[in-house]
Amino acid sequence: MSQDVTPAAIIQRHQAGVWRYLRVLGARPEEADDVTQDTFIALLRKPIEYRSERETAGWLMQAARHRLIDLRRRDRKGPSFVDMAGVNEAWLAFAGEDGGEERMAALSECVAGLEPRQREAVKLRYAQGATRTELAQRLEVDEEGAKSLLRRVLARLRKCMEMRLGHE
Numbered sequence: 328m329s330q331d332v333t334p335a336a337i338i339q340r341h342q343a344g345v346w347r348y349l350r351v352l353g354a355r356p357e358e359a360d361d362v363t364q365d366t367f368i369a370l371l372r373k374p375i376e377y378r379s380e381r382e383t384a385g386w387l388m389q390a391a392r393h394r395l396i397d398l399r400r401r402d403r404k405g406p407s408f409v410d411m412a413g414v415n416e417a418w419l420a421f422a423g424e425d426g427g428e429e430r431m432a433a434l435s436e437c438v439a440g441l442e443p444r445q446r447e448a449v450k451l452r453y454a455q456g457a458t459r460t461e462l463a464q465r466l467e468v469d470e471e472g473a474k475s476l477l478r479r480v481l482a483r484l485r486k487c488m489e490m491r492l493g494h495e
Contacts, residue, residue, distance in 0.1 A: 362398060457469070
């Protein structure tokens with residue numbers, strides 16, 4: 328079965344990975360939204376010759392990175408880009424060719440396997456950005472208890488991810 332290489336299909340497969348890559352580069356969520364959109368608009372304006380998923384992902388990440396750098400130059404704010412080659416290597420080592428889709432699916436399954444209180448702690452801290460103090464108040468524990476709970480949850484998630492992804 329051949330891969331669908333229409334622009335709509337490419338966008339569907341790579342949008343989340345490009346967005347996450349921009350976040351790794353230091354883009355704020357709203358910047359990542361805008362730059363991701365600009366990257367795919369560029370793809371629609373001038374489609375690329377499809378060769379493979381890896382090359383397509385590479386082209387999209389490079390295009391997104393250049394757009395983020397342009398944004399930083401215009402705004403004169405944000406982190407400076409020191410070792411882009413190192414960031415790219417680290418991203419590929421982390422996300423792989425699918426832009427992190429396999430990791431995200433595994434993480435969703437691992438979070439779903441947590442106890443309700445643990446899921447709530449993850450949601451509050453990482454989805455809603457609650458501080459440890461806010462987390463402690465919402466879960467009705469002291470700050471040390473919140474810290475301990477998060478440490479245990481992260482260890483459990485790490486172990487689950489390693490099992491699901493087959494890594495040590």
